[in-house]
Amino acid sequence: APQLDSYFRQVDALSENFIERLRKAVGIPSVSADDERRGDVVKMGKFLASELESLGAEVQLRPLGKQPHKEYLELPPVVIARYGNDTKKRTILVYGHYDVQPALKEDGWATAPFELTVDSKGRMYGRGSTDDKGPVLGWLNAIEAHKKAGVDFPVNLLMCFEGMEEYGSEGLDDFINDEAKKFFKDADAVCISDNYWLGTEKPCLTYGLRGCNYYSIEISGPGQDLHSGVFGGTAQEPMTDLVRVMASLVDKDGNILIPGIKEQVAPLTDDEKSLYGDIAFTMDNLYESLGSQTSIFSDKERTLMGRWRYPSLSLHGVEGAFSAPGAKTVIPAKVIGKFSIRTVPNMEIEAVNKAVFAHIDKTFAALNSKNKCNAKLQHAGKWWVASPKHWNFTAAAKAVEHVWGVKPDLTREGGSIPVTLTFEQATGKNVLLLPMGSSTDAAHSINEKLDRRNYIEGIKLLGAYLHYVGEEPMKET
Amino acid sequence: APQLDSYFRQVDALSENFIERLRKAVGIPSVSADDERRGDVVKMGKFLASELESLGAEVQLRPLGKQPHKEYLELPPVVIARYGNDTKKRTILVYGHYDVQPALKEDGWATAPFELTVDSKGRMYGRGSTDDKGPVLGWLNAIEAHKKAGVDFPVNLLMCFEGMEEYGSEGLDDFINDEAKKFFKDADAVCISDNYWLGTEKPCLTYGLRGCNYYSIEISGPGQDLHSGVFGGTAQEPMTDLVRVMASLVDKDGNILIPGIKEQVAPLTDDEKSLYGDIAFTMDNLYESLGSQTSIFSDKERTLMGRWRYPSLSLHGVEGAFSAPGAKTVIPAKVIGKFSIRTVPNMEIEAVNKAVFAHIDKTFAALNSKNKCNAKLQHAGKWWVASPKHWNFTAAAKAVEHVWGVKPDLTREGGSIPVTLTFEQATGKNVLLLPMGSSTDAAHSINEKLDRRNYIEGIKLLGAYLHYVGEEPMKET
Numbered sequence: 001a002p003q004l005d006s007y008f009r010q011v012d013a014l015s016e017n018f019i020e021r022l023r024k025a026v027g028i029p030s031v032s033a034d035d036e037r038r039g040d041v042v043k044m045g046k047f048l049a050s051e052l053e054s055l056g057a058e059v060q061l062r063p064l065g066k067q068p069h070k071e072y073l074e075l076p077p078v079v080i081a082r083y084g085n086d087t088k089k090r091t092i093l094v095y096g097h098y099d100v101q102p103a104l105k106e107d108g109w110a111t112a113p114f115e116l117t118v119d120s121k122g123r124m125y126g127r128g129s130t131d132d133k134g135p136v137l138g139w140l141n142a143i144e145a146h147k148k149a150g151v152d153f154p155v156n157l158l159m160c161f162e163g164m165e166e167y168g169s170e171g172l173d174d175f176i177n178d179e180a181k182k183f184f185k186d187a188d189a190v191c192i193s194d195n196y197w198l199g200t201e202k203p204c205l206t207y208g209l210r211g212c213n214y215y216s217i218e219i220s221g222p223g224q225d226l227h228s229g230v231f232g233g234t235a236q237e238p239m240t241d242l243v244r245v246m247a248s249l250v251d252k253d254g255n256i257l258i259p260g261i262k263e264q265v266a267p268l269t270d271d272e273k274s275l276y277g278d279i280a281f282t283m284d285n286l287y288e289s290l291g292s293q294t295s296i297f298s299d300k301e302r303t304l305m306g307r308w309r310y311p312s313l314s315l316h317g318v319e320g321a322f323s324a325p326g327a328k329t330v331i332p333a334k335v336i337g338k339f340s341i342r343t344v345p346n347m348e349i350e351a352v353n354k355a356v357f358a359h360i361d362k363t364f365a366a367l368n369s370k371n372k373c374n375a376k377l378q379h380a381g382k383w384w385v386a387s388p389k390h391w392n393f394t395a396a397a398k399a400v401e402h403v404w405g406v407k408p409d410l411t412r413e414g415g416s417i418p419v420t421l422t423f424e425q426a427t428g429k430n431v432l433l434l435p436m437g438s439s440t441d442a443a444h445s446i447n448e449k450l451d452r453r454n455y456i457e458g459i460k461l462l463g464a465y466l467h468y469v470g471e472e473p474m475k476e477t
Numbered sequence: 478a479p480q481l482d483s484y485f486r487q488v489d490a491l492s493e494n495f496i497e498r499l500r501k502a503v504g505i506p507s508v509s510a511d512d513e514r515r516g517d518v519v520k521m522g523k524f525l526a527s528e529l530e531s532l533g534a535e536v537q538l539r540p541l542g543k544q545p546h547k548e549y550l551e552l553p554p555v556v557i558a559r560y561g562n563d564t565k566k567r568t569i570l571v572y573g574h575y576d577v578q579p580a581l582k583e584d585g586w587a588t589a590p591f592e593l594t595v596d597s598k599g600r601m602y603g604r605g606s607t608d609d610k611g612p613v614l615g616w617l618n619a620i621e622a623h624k625k626a627g628v629d630f631p632v633n634l635l636m637c638f639e640g641m642e643e644y645g646s647e648g649l650d651d652f653i654n655d656e657a658k659k660f661f662k663d664a665d666a667v668c669i670s671d672n673y674w675l676g677t678e679k680p681c682l683t684y685g686l687r688g689c690n691y692y693s694i695e696i697s698g699p700g701q702d703l704h705s706g707v708f709g710g711t712a713q714e715p716m717t718d719l720v721r722v723m724a725s726l727v728d729k730d731g732n733i734l735i736p737g738i739k740e741q742v743a744p745l746t747d748d749e750k751s752l753y754g755d756i757a758f759t760m761d762n763l764y765e766s767l768g769s770q771t772s773i774f775s776d777k778e779r780t781l782m783g784r785w786r787y788p789s790l791s792l793h794g795v796e797g798a799f800s801a802p803g804a805k806t807v808i809p810a811k812v813i814g815k816f817s818i819r820t821v822p823n824m825e826i827e828a829v830n831k832a833v834f835a836h837i838d839k840t841f842a843a844l845n846s847k848n849k850c851n852a853k854l855q856h857a858g859k860w861w862v863a864s865p866k867h868w869n870f871t872a873a874a875k876a877v878e879h880v881w882g883v884k885p886d887l888t889r890e891g892g893s894i895p896v897t898l899t900f901e902q903a904t905g906k907n908v909l910l911l912p913m914g915s916s917t918d919a920a921h922s923i924n925e926k927l928d929r930r931n932y933i934e935g936i937k938l939l940g941a942y943l944h945y946v947g948e949e950p951m952k953e954t
């Protein structure tokens with residue numbers, strides 16, 4: 001496509017401008033978790049809005065009201081925008097977030113976290129560079145390069161950029177549901193760029209996420225914490241019960257021991273099984289990210305299935321017991337074990353709850369303890385799996401092949417990005433996760449970075465994706 | 478004994494003075510755990526020294542050097558004193574401590590913690606009233622009442638009052654060992670008043686304490702904490718192993734499941750068994766102090782044996798795991814389980830260690846996990862049991878019967894008072910624990926108190942004890 005060639009040349013020509021735009025964005029410390037930074041979050045939202053306006057988009061800053069549990073704080077606005085209004089074109093709704101994780105130089109950053117610092121290898125360090133300011137600016141940069149190249153923009157673009165993602169996306173679900181049939185009503189498909197390649201060399205398209213049911217098991221007995229010298233050997237101790245109940249949930253190879261869970265998992269077909277071998281991933285990739293060789297499986301295929309398509313159960317810790325360094329001779333009166341189950345098709349939140357509570361009740365009852373046990377669901381989010389055969393994915397796959405010269409891996413992720421499911425359910429449209437950064441970008445850690453190459457080629461990719469979307473036959477797959 | 482009658486009358490006559498002395502002592506906030514209170518701890522030591530001097534005792538304030546790990550602080554001095562130097566009399570060494578636990582009105586005290594406040598029922602509230610300023614002043618008051626009554630003091634009294642007991646008795650063991658053949662060399666027996674009656678009505682003499690071996694089990698695998706979405710189902714999780722190892726140690730009825738522990742416990746003789754029935758203690762006493770009915774046993778005898786003469790194992794908590802309120806989806810990379818075993822005759826520290834480490838190693842090996850397990854002894858203190866047939870105890874028993882009109886219970890305690898064993902081993906003499914306060918005194922809690930009756934009758938008891946010591950035949954039992 002000759003249009004794409006001139007678009008790509010324009011992206012290369014503007015690359016220093018695009019890095020400058022990212023530098024400005026990283027320079028605004030829009031940390032949504034810090035009360036004192038709320039002004040900077042708002043400033044970042046306004047910066048986006050003004051950039052979008054100068055590119056010719058219609059922009060609105062939409063308030064979300066007071067922050068729950070922090071009524072003295074106003075939530076930062078959602079920046080929504082529309083670029084293009086041509087009913088003959090497809091409309092793509094894109095999502096990103098302009099807030100960032102906290103970052104302090106003292107945490108161990110090699111550079112000032114809120115100053116974009118580019119090293120000789122083109123690694124662009126700075127909080128938010130890859131999560132998620134780089135990808136968000138990618139859409140703006142794609143618009144600018146089209147304009148300056150004089151290339152017609154291939155779709156109508158709806159944008160939704162929020163400022164509270166790193167603090168639970170407070171207020172966003174209701175907003176999306178409210179706007180699904182209003183501002184977002186023309187959307188033909190959704191694209192989210194807020195995750196990462198599986199490795200460093202090969203791009204991927206992501207079509208699935210696991211869900212998460214998070215539980216607490218509270219076991220209590222004595223009226224207050226006891227001294228083990230005085231009461232050890234005469235009182236039934238809640239911790240003794242709790243470790244037994246927790247040990248009944250999962251074994252060292254991650255097998256969930258709760259009856260009725262495995263039965264809910266969609267069976268592995270030969271078709272699906274054959275997909276894992278081709279994914280660009282090695283056990284060394286896993287060992288490097290684990291920082292050890294303590295993996296459950298020794299082969300890549302079962303490791304990827306363990307992460308993506310099977311449920312897992314992790315024991316997170318115990319609240320109420322002695323947890324500090326040193327030696328304290330306490331018998332804790334009330335202890336709360338925490339664990340969660342990562343869920344996959346076809347597990348249902350309620351069916352999982354039922355199996356979990358039945359198992360805990362039965363296991364605790366079998367102990368015949370005088371203590372009390374009370375298990376609760378703390379929160380739940382469902383898994384999400386999209387069809388990678390939808391034109392939204394095939395367009396993105398063609399774009400990857402054009403820009404990177406390679407067919408993308410089709411991947412899932414083990415974690416959850418709750419907004420994905422919200423968009424799918426609110427719009428009823430296909431959602432694509434199209435990552436820009438790589439597995440080494442250290443989102444949420446010290447020394448977060450985005451590689452120059454991933455940023456610049458990523459801008460080309462976003463534009464190319466929109467072109468191929470425009471070329472896909474106008475019927476739903 | 479007519480001497481005792483006039484001594485008792487003098488104690489009654491001086492009782493307001495004695496309460497005034499306690500009021501002055503409680504007024505000095507000698508909190509050994511607070512750096513900023515160190516001056517007050519020293520002030521309290523000097524107050525004791527000056528009171529003792531004005532009573533005619535020879536007194537020394539002995540420095541203990543810098544405080545370990547807080548080299549900017551000088552340890553408070555040990556106050557040692559001698560009253561009487563008659564080679565025809567027995568010499569009794571008494572120990573107490575003049576420092577106190579922290580206390581703030583904001584913690585929930587009904588009265589100012591460092592102002593002695595006496596209510597209409599004679600309850601004297603104030604930090605240190607019962608632990609251990611009341612008992613320490615008891616010895617001074619006994620000297621004063623003898624002098625003013627013109628009654629010959631029946632023994633030579635050696636005193637050792639420390640100022641760091643509530644912060645681990647830093648430096649004291651070495652001091653006692655150094656002085657055993659010097660300042661303390663004449664001691665014929667030792668008496669410590671720093672524990673409590675089992676209930677509120679019946680005095681007791683305490684002849685045994687359990688020891689404590691405190692352990693940590695460290696299980697580690699990944700190089701750093703992991704996100705359960707990304708790594709759940711692919712990494713062997715240290716918490717999963719830890720709860721299994723912890724669950725293998727003890728059951729809900731407190732039975733220690735480590736092979737080779739029970740075998741070390743001295744068998745229960747019919748003789749010993751018969752002692753428990755008479756002890757003034759009820760299951761309601763236990764339920765009240767537990768704040769629940771979640772006891773292991775439903776009868777008093779087995780409850781007392783469980784506390785005093787059998788070992789127990791308590792799981793204290795987990796370091797390194799998620800322990801805060803809320804829901805965090807972390808896979809902890811390194812977790813450290815803490816537990817301790819209360820030890821009894823004839824368990825040896827080393828033999829217990831051997832059984833514990835062998836069991837943990839075997840249990841962890843059976844899991845066949847790729848993680849690493851490393852169990853350690855954090856600290857150990859041996860149990861102590863004295864002969865209650867020694868003249869030191871028979872003298873105290875006669876004193877109790879004389880003052881309180883009842884034979885004392887002979888009790889042990891489930892916890893440890895390490896200085897007891899130090900004195901026994903350093904001097905080679907019999908040690909008696911002779912409590913002044915009652916089970917409701919709330920040492921270490923808010924609203925600590927000492928009943929007026931326990932204080933005044935306690936002063937009589939200490940004097941009477943010394944008289945009966947003087948009358949016991951001059952041969953060792």
Ligand SMILES: [Zn+2]
Pocket residue numbers: 097131132165194
């Ligand atoms: Zn993000």
Ligand SMILES: [Zn+2]
Pocket residue numbers: 101131166443444
């Ligand atoms: Zn993030």
Ligand SMILES: [Zn+2]
Pocket residue numbers: 574608609642671
């Ligand atoms: Zn004490």
Ligand SMILES: [Zn+2]
Pocket residue numbers: 578608643920921
């Ligand atoms: Zn104390």
